[in-house]
Amino acid sequence: MAGAPQKKxxxxxxxxxxxxxxxxxxATELRSVNAEIEVLLREALERRGIRVERTPPPRRGRPPEVEE
Structure with missing residues (x-):
């Protein structure tokens, strides 16, 4: 996945x-602890007026077939 954004x-x-x-x-939100911490951080930053744009997730699945 060359060029795909990596999580820090x-x-x-x-x-x-x-x-x-x-x-x-x-567990109540059906998230991992890591994902929950990320949600909590985004909510806290937003309350302080800092909007963090989400990076697009990596593409999943097979790459498209290339016709030769």
């Missing part, structure tokens, strides 16, 4: 009680 990976240390709360919230 980094270590995040959380208080175990905070992680447990986020984990429970993620």
């Amino acid at each position: 990976a980094f270590a995040l240390r959380l208080d175990p009680a905070l992680h447990q709360c986020v984990e429970r919230l993620a």
Whole structure:
């Protein structure tokens, strides 16, 4: 997938009680903990007036057939 946008990976240390709360919230929303943290960060930034545009997701499936 050359040129596909990559997600930035980094270590995040959380208080175990905070992680447990986020984990429970993620389960009720049917999301992973990672996706839930991303949603919470976007909501917090938006409340502060910072709009973060979503990058388009990578294309899935087989590439289109090329006629020769």
